[in-house]
Each structure stands twice: as structure tokens, then as C-alpha cells.
Amino acid sequence: MSDLLAITGARIFDGYDWHDDAALLVEFGHVAAVVPSSAIPARSETALLSGGMVVPGFIDLQVNGGGGVLFNNDPTVESIRTICAAHWQFGTTALLPTLITDTVEVNLAAMQAGHEAVQQGVPGFLGLHLEGPHLSVARKGTHDPSLIRPMDEADLARLVALRADLPNLLVTVAAETVSPRQISALAQAGIIVSIGHSDADTATVSAAFAAGATMATHLFNAMSQLGNREPGVVGTVLTTDHVHAGIIADGIHVHPASLQIAMRAKTSDGRLFLVTDAMSQTGTDLTTLELNGRTITRSAGALRLADGTLAGADLDMIDAVRFMVTTIGVPFEEAARMASLYPASAMGIEAQYGHLRPGAVASLVHLTDDYRVASTWVAGQEVHRA
The missing domain is CATH 3.20.20.140 (Metal-dependent hydrolases)
Known part of the structure; x- marks a missing residue:
């Protein structure tokens, strides 16, 4: 099992900017990077989402x-x-x-x-x-x-x-x-x-x-x-x-x-x-x-x-x-x-929380396009799926 997870298949809002056709890389419970879908490392596991958007938890x-x-x-x-x-x-x-x-x-x-x-x-x-x-x-x-x-x-x-x-x-x-x-x-x-x-x-x-x-x-x-x-x-x-x-x-x-x-x-x-x-x-x-x-x-x-x-x-x-x-x-x-x-x-905890930029705790929500919760992740672990 790899320590690197690539979450992809949805638009990503990192708290500041949108990323299309991209993957959120999660390593040891933290955000490692947001990369183009074409650049997902071969060694990573992949969580493929069905559209919608990923936003900070x-x-x-x-x-x-x-x-x-x-x-x-x-x-x-x-x-x-x-x-x-x-x-x-x-x-x-x-x-x-x-x-x-x-x-x-x-x-x-x-x-x-x-x-x-x-x-x-x-x-x-x-x-x-x-x-x-x-x-x-x-x-x-x-x-x-x-x-x-x-x-x-x-x-x-x-x-x-x-x-x-x-x-x-x-x-x-x-x-x-x-x-x-x-x-x-x-x-x-x-x-x-x-x-x-x-x-x-x-x-x-x-x-x-x-x-x-x-x-x-x-x-x-x-x-x-x-x-x-x-x-x-x-x-x-x-x-x-x-x-x-x-x-x-x-x-x-x-x-x-x-x-x-x-x-x-x-x-x-x-x-x-x-x-x-x-x-x-x-x-x-x-x-x-x-x-x-x-x-x-x-x-x-x-x-x-x-x-x-x-x-x-x-x-x-x-x-x-x-x-x-x-x-x-x-x-x-x-x-x-x-x-x-x-x-x-x-x-005063914005260094690690509230966004999905590198270094942040990888807590996130996968939303549908009409703003419904599809799944929730805490520190890189999926804890809820609708």
C-alpha cells in the first residue's frame, strides 16, 4: 500500500483558487500538492470521484x-x-x-x-x-x-x-x-x-x-x-x-x-x-x-x-x-x-487548516454541483460517504 493518495475526478477549490483536471495528492494525512491529472505519480493510490467539487473541510x-x-x-x-x-x-x-x-x-x-x-x-x-x-x-x-x-x-x-x-x-x-x-x-x-x-x-x-x-x-x-x-x-x-x-x-x-x-x-x-x-x-x-x-x-x-x-x-x-x-x-x-x-x-491555525495547499491537514469535502455532501475526509481518511 502506498503512502501517497491521489484524489481526482472533481474540480478542486483549494480555498484560494480553482484547479480543473487536477489531482489532490495526500501523504501522511497532509496535502502534498495539487497536480495536473496527467502528472499523478505512478506510485500513488487513486481515489476517483464522480464529478462535483473538492473543497476544504x-x-x-x-x-x-x-x-x-x-x-x-x-x-x-x-x-x-x-x-x-x-x-x-x-x-x-x-x-x-x-x-x-x-x-x-x-x-x-x-x-x-x-x-x-x-x-x-x-x-x-x-x-x-x-x-x-x-x-x-x-x-x-x-x-x-x-x-x-x-x-x-x-x-x-x-x-x-x-x-x-x-x-x-x-x-x-x-x-x-x-x-x-x-x-x-x-x-x-x-x-x-x-x-x-x-x-x-x-x-x-x-x-x-x-x-x-x-x-x-x-x-x-x-x-x-x-x-x-x-x-x-x-x-x-x-x-x-x-x-x-x-x-x-x-x-x-x-x-x-x-x-x-x-x-x-x-x-x-x-x-x-x-x-x-x-x-x-x-x-x-x-x-x-x-x-x-x-x-x-x-x-x-x-x-x-x-x-x-x-x-x-x-x-x-x-x-x-x-x-x-x-x-x-x-x-x-x-x-x-x-x-x-x-x-x-x-x-490562528490557518497554516494547517482551512485550505488545501501543501502542508495543510488533508481534511476535505466532496460536494455535488448542487452543494450536497457526497463524502468527507479527515486527515486523508474517508470518514463519510453519502
Whole structure:
């Protein structure tokens, strides 16, 4: 068996450019090159695809669950493995299992699960996203207000220690709940700090960005809005060039016109990228799920608490890409980047993720011409075929 695999038979979009009549060469789980079909090395094995297109694997930085598992309800390495695998059929090849506001004990269990996922090399596991508990009660969304609290020194020390144990760590905090000093300490430890579930004014948010926060969590949702005299979190994110922002592109969480406005604003170093905010229903026919003792109902493309509050999203990544193309009118190449290259850039891992140029991890999606997932590959291994 050869260590070199040539994937051919489809157009190849490497995250930057298209390659026709070409082959993607994969060696030891990484991209070796893209070469003309006529130049495929004789020693390589060949995977012949039936048309369509090969694109970089999708990267989802906000995934609460999948495959019937909610990370909060079962913060174990087995849950991480299930969640990662559940999203393969939708083109997601790398993700951050996301823990929303919970008790210290649940947070500690999630941290241990992340450590074990690294040790076991769980395919598709990119690190952890801890969304809370250091948020604003005024912008709690579906987070349990009884569990929201300020960050203390023990919390800070735990997060810094956790970062040393994980390949990537993202934390969502409210700008008014976590101080610039704490944000600076997190950032200096290599933690990506995202502002979300925040009711802060623009001065407070700007101070958080100056201290080292570089991201915003599900833009427009659970944050102070853009006003005529006070830009709030939304306006500050849109006018701070280096700040990236995740967005839920389902037509429910954000109006298409608002999404288009954000797209036009985020064209500098900081970009808009797609997240699913998926819960345990992804990849299943579940119609209800439980979170912190409350029931979430799945109906009409949305997940809601009994009072109507949105509770995560009934969305997968290929549907988000398709929504950007068919509803928002974004060129496919840009929609693909929003699901791969831009989240990789937001996490600072674009050297190896988010594209298919030499040296990148060979995680990719084979799509049909109408943007359906035909197969998914993680680090050079086919993990899903429709």
C-alpha cells in the first residue's frame, strides 16, 4: 500500500483558487500538492470521484452537540467522539465541542474530556469552546441565569492551565463581566477570547478588544445592538478591523439584510465566519432535548425554550453554506471560505487548516454541483460517504 493518495475526478477549490483536471495528492494525512491529472505519480493510490467539487473541510467553532448527545449533559470523551462524527455527514471536519454556562463541576469534567480527546487523537477534535459562565444576565439567551457569575482568580488559573493541555481553546465572555486585565492574561496564555452574551457599551467593548479579545460570538444574538448614539457590541465589532465574528446563517437568528450589512463591514483582517450553534439533534430525528433541566423543542427549523427563546440552532454547516449562496447571494468560493479558511484564521491555525495547499491537514469535502455532501475526509481518511 502506498503512502501517497491521489484524489481526482472533481474540480478542486483549494480555498484560494480553482484547479480543473487536477489531482489532490495526500501523504501522511497532509496535502502534498495539487497536480495536473496527467502528472499523478505512478506510485500513488487513486481515489476517483464522480464529478462535483473538492473543497476544504468545514470548521465549526460553536458546536454544543450532535448525534443525540449534548456536551453539557454528558461532558465525556465519548461524547466528543460522537459529536465530531455526527457532523461529518454535513462536511464539518474539525470542530470545537462547546460547553455553555454550567457548574464548576461540569466545567471540570469538560476540561478532562478535552484532555482525553487529545490523548486519544479523536478525529475532528480541534479543542474546546467554553461559552460562559462569565456572561451578562441581561443578555443570557438560553443560559441559566442562576449559573452566570463573574470570573475569579481560580477561574482564570483553570483556563490558563487548560490551554496548556489543548491544541486550541476559545472562551466566550461578556466585556462587562471579565476585566481587561483578565482578558489580557487569557490572551497572553494563547486563549482566543470572544465577546458574547454581553450588554456592554462601545467603550467597554473597545477596551476588551484592546486588551486582547479578537472575536465575537454569534453576531447580533445575545448582545447590545447598534444604535444611533451607542454602537453597542454589534457596532463595535463591525467597526473593529481585526475582530472576527461568528454568525448563524439560518435566516432565523439573523435577518438576511443584517447579514449582508455585516458582510460588507467585515472585509479587513477580521472576517465573518459561519457557525452552527448545533445542539444534540444534529444528525438525528429528535424533536425535544433537555438543557439544565429545561426542555428545548425543535420545530420549523428552530430550537426554542418554552418561552420562545432561541436555544442553539437547528442548522448544519452545509446548509449554512447553501443559505449564503442561494439566499444571501454570496459567491460559492466566499461561502466556502466562511466555513473553512475564515474560522481557521480566527483561531490562528490557518497554516494547517482551512485550505488545501501543501502542508495543510488533508481534511476535505466532496460536494455535488448542487452543494450536497457526497463524502468527507479527515486527515486523508474517508470518514463519510453519502
